[in-house]
Amino acid sequence: MGLQAKNPYDDGELIGDVESGDPLDDDxxxxxxxxxxxxxxxxxIxxxxxxxxLADYRDAFGVTVDHRETIAEEDVEVALLSVGGSRLxxxxxxxxxxxxxEFLDGQASGLNHVGFSVDDCAAAxxxxxxxxxEMVDDEPKPGPNGTLTAYVHPPDQPGTLLQLVQG
Incomplete structure (x- = not known):
């Protein structure tokens, strides 16, 4: 049985039909x-x-820091939190x-990227x-906790970066 998408602003108008396992486009x-x-x-985030x-997340959700470090090459400080079986x-x-x-530009916080685990960052x-x-990085760079990472701009998806994470 295929997946069907319906326009939520119309009374059930069928706007597409994609069979499970099929590519999402003809190209x-x-x-x-x-x-x-x-x-x-x-x-x-x-x-x-x-x-x-970190204090806000600890007080509101009771989460603790699994790993924290400064990544000098990226000029950022990161903290990894376990939330159930996921990481934030x-x-x-x-x-x-x-x-x-510049990314934050006056806002307190915002979704920056989603990281995906891969076996080989360079091959991916x-x-x-x-x-x-379009790659943001020319080659994999050191990431948190001994990983190799690379950022990706997905076509037609401005605003949210993807990150490849090896290790």
Whole structure:
């Protein structure tokens, strides 16, 4: 049985029918092997003040920090929190020159990216580039807790970055 999408603003008008397991568009290139995502590694929220955000999450939800570090190359400070079987990453500018300062631009916090676990970050980057995805990074960079990471701009999806996470 296929998945059906209905327009929520119309009384049940059928706007598409996609069979489970089928590619989502007709331009899918069968000659290019898709990358295999192991799981959602984390969801990252950018915050202006990491200590304040951690206190808020601790007080409201009782979560604790699994790992915290400053990633000098990215000029950010990150904290990973376990929430059930998932991970939440809070990230804050390490100083006023951090790229996150511009991302936050006066807001207290915001969804920054979704990280996906992959076996080989460089190979996943190459596969996505061959499909037309724009990479933010030229090569994998050191990430939190000994991982290798790379950011991806998905086509037609402005606003939310994807991150490949190896390790």
């Amino acid at each position: 899918f290139d069968d000659d290019v092997e898709p990358i295999e995502l192991r799981d959602v590694h984390h969801v990252a 950018a915050v202006a003040d990491l200590d304040e955000a 990453q809070l990230m804050a500018p390490a100083d006023d020159d951090s790229w996150l300062v 980057m190459a596969a996505l580039e061959s499909r037309g995805y």
